[in-house]
Amino acid sequence: MCAAAHGRVGLGRIVYASSSEQLTAWLADMGVPPPPVRTLPIQDIVPGLPVEGPIPGLAEQVHDLHRRFYGA
Secondary structure: OHHHHHHHOOOOOEEOOOOHHHHHHHHHHOOOOOOOOOOOOHHHHOOOOOEEOOOHHHHHHHHHHHHHHHOO
16 A cells, blocks of 8 residues: 555655565464455556565564564
8 A cells, every 4th residue: 555655656766674475474474364455566566666675684673573563
C-alpha cells in the first residue's frame, strides 16, 4: 500500500530495509500465520521505479524485532 502511494505521487526511488518475502519466511519459521493482506514485491506494484533493498544489516535488525515481538 505504501509503495503504491509512493509510486502514484511520483516520489521516485524506494529504499527499504526488509522485504515482504523475508517477512513471510520469518513468520513461517516462527509458526506465526501469514499477514492478513497479500504481500507483493515492490516491482510488481510500481514497475520501472528504482528500488534498493533489502539492506542486509538492517534486514537482520528488523528480523530481530519480529523475533522479540513474537517471543521466538
